Structure formats: structure tokens, C-alpha cells
Amino acid sequence: MTTNRLLTVAAMRRVDETAIRGGTAGYRLMQAAGCAVAERARAMAPSGGRVLILCGPGNNGGDGFVAGRLLAEGGYHVVLRLMGDRGTLSGDAALAAAGWAGAVEPALPAGDVSGFDLIVDALFGAGLSRDITGEASELIEAVNASGTPVLAVDVPSGLDGDSGAIRGAAITATETVTFVALKPGHLLQPGRSLCGGLHVADIGTGAEALAAGLDAAGAPAFRNGAELWGDAFPRPGAQGHKYTRGHALVLSGPATKTGAARLAARGALRIGAGLVTVVSPSGALAENAAHLTAIMLRACDSPDDLDDLLTDERLDTALIGPGLGIGEATRDLVAVAASAGRKLVLDADALTSFKGQAPLLAGHISQGGSEAVLTPHEGEFARLFADTAAVTDGLSKLERARQAAAIVGSIVVLKGADTVIAAPDGRAAINDHGSPYLGTAGSGDVLGGLIAGLLAQGMPPFAAACAGVWLHGDAGLRHGPGLIAEDIPEMMPEVLDALLEA
Numbered sequence: 074m075t076t077n078r079l080l081t082v083a084a085m086r087r088v089d090e091t092a093i094r095g096g097t098a099g100y101r102l103m104q105a106a107g108c109a110v111a112e113r114a115r116a117m118a119p120s121g122g123r124v125l126i127l128c129g130p131g132n133n134g135g136d137g138f139v140a141g142r143l144l145a146e147g148g149y150h151v152v153l154r155l156m157g158d159r160g161t162l163s164g165d166a167a168l169a170a171a172g173w174a175g176a177v178e179p180a181l182p183a184g185d186v187s188g189f190d191l192i193v194d195a196l197f198g199a200g201l202s203r204d205i206t207g208e209a210s211e212l213i214e215a216v217n218a219s220g221t222p223v224l225a226v227d228v229p230s231g232l233d234g235d236s237g238a239i240r241g242a243a244i245t246a247t248e249t250v251t252f253v254a255l256k257p258g259h260l261l262q263p264g265r266s267l268c269g270g271l272h273v274a275d276i277g278t279g280a281e282a283l284a285a286g287l288d289a290a291g292a293p294a295f296r297n298g299a300e301l302w303g304d305a306f307p308r309p310g311a312q313g314h315k316y317t318r319g320h321a322l323v324l325s326g327p328a329t330k331t332g333a334a335r336l337a338a339r340g341a342l343r344i345g346a347g348l349v350t351v352v353s354p355s356g357a358l359a360e361n362a363a364h365l366t367a368i369m370l371r372a373c374d375s376p377d378d379l380d381d382l383l384t385d386e387r388l389d390t391a392l393i394g395p396g397l398g399i400g401e402a403t404r405d406l407v408a409v410a411a412s413a414g415r416k417l418v419l420d421a422d423a424l425t426s427f428k429g430q431a432p433l434l435a436g437h438i439s440q441g442g443s444e445a446v447l448t449p450h451e452g453e454f455a456r457l458f459a460d461t462a463a464v465t466d467g468l469s470k471l472e473r474a475r476q477a478a479a480i481v482g483s484i485v486v487l488k489g490a491d492t493v494i495a496a497p498d499g500r501a502a503i504n505d506h507g508s509p510y511l512g513t514a515g516s517g518d519v520l521g522g523l524i525a526g527l528l529a530q531g532m533p534p535f536a537a538a539c540a541g542v543w544l545h546g547d548a549g550l551r552h553g554p555g556l557i558a559e560d561i562p563e564m565m566p567e568v569l570d571a572l573l574e575a
Contacts, residue, residue, distance in 0.1 A: 107139020137195025199234025292499025319529025340522025
């Protein structure tokens with residue numbers, strides 16, 4: 074079993090096939106899967122409670138038959154309903170059905186699904202190839218309307234395991250048990266919201282089969298977490314000082330739009346950058362100076378001024394975009410910082426200023442040898458990557474982010490409840506460690522500052538982006554209701570203490 078690697082539906086199929094070719098019977102895998110489902114069901118339903126198991130005509134239904142048998146043997150009152158004719162079941166699903174000694178009721182048309190302590194959804198697995206309609210859709214609607222806790226097998230029925238999309242209709246589960254590894258659809262919205270609590274069970278496929286599945290998955294995708302980037306996370310040494318911890322620049326907008334830059338700068342400072350400087354138009358110096366203490370301030374009224382400032386090689390990381398303004402002047406500032414070879418975090422107005430000009434932005438980054446992290450939300454993403462492969466209809470959010478990263482030759486952080494971080498080489502991570510309370514003005518500016526602060530400390534761009542997103546999410550989870558953007562940097566001591574202690 075793997076902890077943070079994600080497997081596509083096809084890759085999981087390869088895992089099963091490899092394990093079976095290696096001598097592990099498919100029915101043995103099904104028994105292990107059913108056992109894992111029964112274990113979670115026992116945790117969710119009272120001892121001796123009423124459990125409705127809804128089985129589909131494939132292997133997902135077979136897992137349901139095994140779970141039903143084990144629960145019945147353990148004293149639960151199990152009602153099992155099958156979609157289709159028991160006599161048409163084949164392979165391992167037929168063997169599992171043969172082991173069930175109780176009655177098999179028809180699942181369609183949808184009957185009464187009330188009066189149960191738990192419903193086990195074993196209708197359709199992650200590899201569903203068509204939209205759910207008709208009576209099957211009505212059954213799903215009845216389950217969702219019942220108010221009964223639901224345990225989904227593999228994925229909630231109707232959920233696409235690769236994209237997280239709903240195929241016509243989908244179960245809303247309380248918990249989901251899947252096997253060997255999570256799939257992208259478990260973490261991408263709306264799939265993540267449909268799955269409830271996630272549990273990954275080892276069903277004995279073995280290391281060789283897992284390796285075959287990971288090979289089949291292609292470019293690696295991960296569930297974002299410290300396992301992915303913890304080894305690269307900066308830890309100050311005993312002989313370190315502020316100049317060894319990096320110097321981040323944050324470009325400010327005019328006097329009426331300075332708050333975003335200061336939020337970002339505070340984030341960079343709190344995450345550990347040794348020095349942070351807000352680079353401000355002369356007309357905004359007084360406004361910024363009135364609010365800044367440990368953060369330094371420098372005047373910059375033109376791209377030439379920025380060019381002069383960047384002759385200091387110690388100023389190695391620049392965050393450009395929050396509150397900066399949209400247009401040619403911002404494009405020129407990005408070009409100057411990129412041509413100087415600085416590590417860049419580009420957000421907000423810096424992205425919108427290149428609307429429909431992603432290749433031009435890619436050229437600036439490439440020609441200067443910069444390393445860049447772009448942090449668009451969906452609207453900024455659509456504007457920047459208009460008329461490119463990254464906005465092709467039918468692509469999942471994961472694939473759109475990968476396409477975008479390849480186009481700009483940089484890390485792309487496609488923000489949202491299911492933020493995706495993608496690298497040009499295809500590596501990607503999906504973040505589900507966060508809180509809806511982060512959806513507040515200025516939150517994204519702080520995220521840009523966190524990533525810039527980690528880059529300034531020497532963290533590689535992909536790792537810095539993943540870590541910044543996770544830490545930002547952790548602050549939201551720890552704070553909870555009432556969160557505003559100013560709270561996020563102030564949560565960092567608590568967040569970092571827990572991370573480093575762990």
C-alpha cells in the first residue's frame with residue numbers, strides 16, 4: 074500500500090492484473106476488499122444494527138456480497154439488494170454471491186431505503202464508463218435523501234475515479250473505503266466532497282503489483298502532504314543568520330492598493346525568510362511605511378528602477394502581482410525580474426496582464442533562466458491560458474494544471490478547494506488539506522508570500538509550492554471560523570511548530 078501516491082483507474086487495474094498473474098487469486102483480493110468494507114461498517118453501525126447493502130453487477134458488487142456475509146456472521150441484520158439478475162454474475166463476483174446465504178432482493182426499481190443504520194454502496198466502482206440515468210439514478214437519489222450514513226466501496230457510485238466528476242448522478246457518502254491507493258477522483262472536487270472520510274485498505278496485492286501500477290500511472294501524482302516535501306523543508310542551522318535565510322521582494326501597487334503586498338510580505342516573513350522588502354512606488358511609500366516594521370521598504374517607480382535594484386544578487390526571489398495593476402507596466406516588471414534570473418512567484422495582476430499571452434510569459438521565464446511558480450485561481454487561469462491546450466474541454470483539473478505547467482515551463486498552482494500543484498515534467502499534487510474559511514479576501518496573497526518565503530530559503534519550486542499550499546491550508550484548519558487573511562501569517566508559528574515536531 075502506498076501512502077501519498079495516487080493511482081489512475083487504469084493503473085489500479087494493472088495492479089490487480091499483475092497480482093493475479095503473480096499467483097494471487099482474484100477472489101482472494103475480493104475477500105480482502107470485502108473484509109475491509111465490513112471492518113469500516115462495524116465502526117459506523119451499532120452492534121447488531123440494520124445494514125442495507127446495495128450491490129452492482131460487477132466486482133464492486135462482489136465486494137458488497139463479501140462484506141454482507143461477514144456482517145451477517147457477526148450478528149448484523151443485513152438486507153442485500155442486487156442491481157440485475159444474480160444468475161448473470163460472473164467470475165469473482167459470482168463466487169462472492171455464492172458465499173451469501175441470505176435472500177437477494179432487487180435493487181431496481183428503488184425500494185424503501187429508510188429504517189437502516191447504515192447503507193453500503195457497492196453499486197459502481199471508479200471505472201464507471203457511462204453516465205448513470207433512469208432507475209439507477211432514482212436509486213441514488215433515494216439513498217441521498219434517506220439521511221442514513223453511507224459507506225462507499227472504492228468510490229461513491231457515479232463518481233469518476235480519475236477526474237472527480239459526477240457521471241449523471243452520484244452517491245454522497247459519509248465514508249469511503251478504497252484499496253491499495255487513492256485515485257485522483259477521491260481528491261478532486263466534487264469527488265472529494267462526495268467521499269466523506271477516506272480510508273485506504275491494503276488487500277494483499279504486493280509490492281511488485283504496486284510497482285507495475287505506478288509505472289502504468291505515468292507521471293506521478295500525489296496527495297499533498299509533508300511526506301512529499303518534508304525532507305526539503307528549510308530548518309535554520311545553529312550558525313545561520315538572516316542573510317543565509319534568503320531575501321524576498323514583494324512588489325507593491327499604488328497607494329490605494331498596498332494591502333495585498335503587505336499581506337504577502339508578512340506571509341514570507343512568518344514562513345522564515347531572513348529578510349523581506351516591499352518594493353513600492355514613491356507615491357505609496359508613506360502608506361506602506363505606516364504599516365511596516367520588520368519588513369523593509371524600497372522605492373521603485375519603473376522597470377528600470379527594478380532592474381537597478383536587482384543588481385544586488387542577494388535579492389533572489391520576487392513576488393509580483395498582488396494589487397500591482399494590470400497592463401504593460403506589470404508585464405515589463407515581470408520581464409525585468411525574469412531576465413535577471415530571479416526566482417518568481419506570479420499571481421493576480423501579473424497573470425491577468427498576460428491574458429492570452431502564456432507563450433510570451435513562458436519566453437520571459439525561459440530566456441532569463443528563472444524558476445517560477447504561478448498561482449492562478451480559475452478565472453486567472455482561464456484568462457492566461459486562453460486558446461491553449463490547458464483549457465481543452467473534458468480535461469480534469471489535474472490534467473489542465475499539467476498542461477499549463479508544460480506550456481509555461483513553470484510550476485502552476487491552480488487554486489481552489491482542490492488546489493492542484495503541477496510541474497512541467499508532469500509531477501503533480503492535489504491538496505485536500507484546507508478549510509472553506511480560507512475563501513476570504515487576501516488569502517491568496519498570503520499564499521503567494523508563503524511560497525516566496527520558502528523559495529527564498531532555497532526550497533525547490535515544486536516542493537515550495539506544495540509546502541506553501543499545505544501550510545496555508547493547515548492555518549485555515551487550525552483557526553476555523555472567523556478567519557481573515559491577516560490571521561494566516563500569525564498562525565504560522567503554531568503551524569510550523571507542529572510540522573517540525575512531527
